[in-house]
Amino acid sequence: MLKVIKNRIEQGHRTSKYPKEPIELYERFRGLPKIDAGCADTLVKRCADACPQECIDTETKQIDLGRCVFCGLCETLSGGAFAKFSQNFEMGTSSRDDLFTHGSLPELAEHSQTHFKKLFGRSLQLRQISAAGCNGCEADTNVLNTPFFDLQRFGIQFVASPRHADGIHVTGPISKNMRQATITTWESVPSPKVVIASGACAISGGPFYGSDEIVGDLNKLIPVDLYIPGCPPHPLTTLHALLNYFK
Numbered sequence: 001m002l003k004v005i006k007n008r009i010e011q012g013h014r015t016s017k018y019p020k021e022p023i024e025l026y027e028r029f030r031g032l033p034k035i036d037a038g039c040a041d042t043l044v045k046r047c048a049d050a051c052p053q054e055c056i057d058t059e060t061k062q063i064d065l066g067r068c069v070f071c072g073l074c075e076t077l078s079g080g081a082f083a084k085f086s087q088n089f090e091m092g093t094s095s096r097d098d099l100f101t102h103g104s105l106p107e108l109a110e111h112s113q114t115h116f117k118k119l120f121g122r123s124l125q126l127r128q129i130s131a132a133g134c135n136g137c138e139a140d141t142n143v144l145n146t147p148f149f150d151l152q153r154f155g156i157q158f159v160a161s162p163r164h165a166d167g168i169h170v171t172g173p174i175s176k177n178m179r180q181a182t183i184t185t186w187e188s189v190p191s192p193k194v195v196i197a198s199g200a201c202a203i204s205g206g207p208f209y210g211s212d213e214i215v216g217d218l219n220k221l222i223p224v225d226l227y228i229p230g231c232p233p234h235p236l237t238t239l240h241a242l243l244n245y246f247k
């Protein structure tokens with residue numbers, strides 16, 4: 001017992017001070033890209049042709065963050081002249097269109113923010129739906145329950161039953177087999193409720209984009225309130241989006 005207490009004293013307080021204090025991520029982390037719209041058309045086309053997600057629009061020179069898997073290929077190919085990934089992990093949006101970006105994102109829509117803050121500002125219970133993802137998104141969402149992030153200190157927690165939830169947090173590209181289960185779970189959540197699409201798969205199909213075996217876009221099934229891009233989204237991207245939208 002004394003060993004445990006000694007260890008506890010030595011370990012100290014490990015919970016992150018974010019969002020009260022800024023947090024620095026590992027230098028190789030890829031967050032919101034900075035895009036040079038003045039970059040030569042040929043270079044943009046080269047990046048677009050090589051992009052495994054076909055998410056670079058050569059006309060507008062925008063990247064669709066809802067489909068991007070942050071592989072960094074466009075940055076490497078253009079030597080940072082077209083796209084350069086920053087360490088900004090704050091990428092949640094309340095509109096799908098806002099994920100088509102030149103390198104900046106608008107504030108989360110104020111009217112819906114206020115609405116949801118009034119409803120869930122003090123307590124938010126979410127039911128996780130793993131809809132055929134690779135488990136990357138699920139693993140990085142689980143991390144939020146560790147002492148470092150300690151999601152529950154903000155009054156947010158994941159619950160087992162949709163009937164005890166205020167909304168659903170969906171990951172994965174929604175395979176055909178998960179289609180009805182996703183709808184049924186959403187219907188089981190009492191109103192008012194929220195829908196969160198987390199990760200490239202739930203937003204657009206991600207790496208499974210174009211497959212006949214998936215729904216690929218949660219918005220096709222049910223109206224989405226909050227989009228969290230990434231493959232998977234960094235736990236801080238999820239935390240920032242949840243706090244900004246609901247707290």
Ligand code: SF4
Pocket residue numbers: 050051052053054055056063067068069070071072073074075083
């Ligand atoms: S980082 Fe995104 S936009 Fe760039 S090549 Fe990879 S998937 Fe495409």
Ligand code: SF4
Pocket residue numbers: 132133134135136137138171172173198199200201202206207230231232233
């Ligand atoms: S978005 Fe990426 S990490 Fe998440 S389930 Fe899809 S493939 Fe896996």
